Amino acid sequence: EPEVTQTPSHQVTQMGQEVILRCVPISNHLYFYWYRQILGQKVEFLVSFYNNEISEKSEIFDDQFSVERPDGSNFTLKIRSTKLEDSAMYFCASTGGRQFFGPGTRLTVL
Amino acid sequence: KQEVTQIPAALSVPEGENLVLNCSFTDSAIYNLQWFRQDPGKGLTSLLLIQSSQREQTSGRLNASLDKSSGRSTLYIAASQPGDSATYLCAVRSTDKLIFGTGTRLQVFP
Numbered sequence A: 001e002p003e004v005t006q007t008p009s010h011q012v013t014q015m016g017q018e019v020i021l022r023c024v025p026i027s028n029h030l031y032f033y034w035y036r037q038i039l040g041q042k043v044e045f046l047v048s049f050y051n052n053e054i055s056e057k058s059e060i061f062d063d064q065f066s067v068e069r070p071d072g073s074n075f076t077l078k079i080r081s082t083k084l085e086d087s088a089m090y091f092c093a094s095t096g097g098r099q100f101f102g103p104g105t106r107l108t109v110l
Numbered sequence B: 001k002q003e004v005t006q007i008p009a010a011l012s013v014p015e016g017e018n019l020v021l022n023c024s025f026t027d028s029a030i031y032n033l034q035w036f037r038q039d040p041g042k043g044l045t046s047l048l049l050i051q052s053s054q055r056e057q058t059s060g061r062l063n064a065s066l067d068k069s070s071g072r073s074t075l076y077i078a079a080s081q082p083g084d085s086a087t088y089l090c091a092v093r094s095t096d097k098l099i100f101g102t103g104t105r106l107q108v109f110p
Helices: none
Strands: A005-007 A011-012 A019-024 A029-039 A044-049 A053-057 A067-068 A075-077 A086-093 A097-100 A105-109 B002-007 B011-014 B020-023 B032-038 B044-051 B057-059 B062-067 B072-077 B086-094 B097-098 B104-109
Touching: A005 A086, A005 B104, A011 B104, A019 A097, A019 B011, A029 A075, A029 B097, A044 A067, A044 A075, A044 B097, A097 B044, A097 B086, A105 B032, B011 B020, B011 B072, B020 B032, B020 B086, B020 B104, B032 B062, B044 B062, B044 B072, B072 B086
Parallel strands: A011 A105, B011 B104
Antiparallel strands: A005 A019, A019 A075, A029 A044, A029 A086, A044 A053, A067 A075, A086 A097, A086 A105, B002 B020, B020 B072, B032 B044, B032 B086, B057 B062, B062 B072, B086 B097, B086 B104
């Protein structure tokens, strides 16, 4: 079965640094998403992306966040200046009906 | 604002029992509802997707029902096994995003 992949699996960074989380969605899917899950909390929607533009974003997705589809396969989430509270599991998802999730990137901000 | 609640928060049962996990949502204007499984520290595995026009979906020992008008879904697990131990999340699709519940942490002991 096709799957969503994410790299890296774990990223440790210093507060204030920029990080880029990478995702390869399922190849024939057109809608892409980022979600995050702070330890012990709900999975929260960050942003959806369709036709090379953001279609919806949450209050969490402020100016520190950006998304990009730099080529035909990758989908990235950039956090410009990380804060301690950005520490979480970040999940990429894509959909052709049901949403399929990647394994996640655990981001630790020190 | 859509809110999704799951009860119970945790459940511990002996192997072989039939289980019912509950999910409720406040706004019945949904496109679909998905049930996911999450193993500790891992990603989300989609189990079942029920479209808003459907009443139930079945996959193996899993059966999910949806009563959109009352804002409820149940996940029925037949003949539970230790390998079913995980957190089960329900998520409703409102507009372009999934809104998740807090999950039910299930432990099935031999």
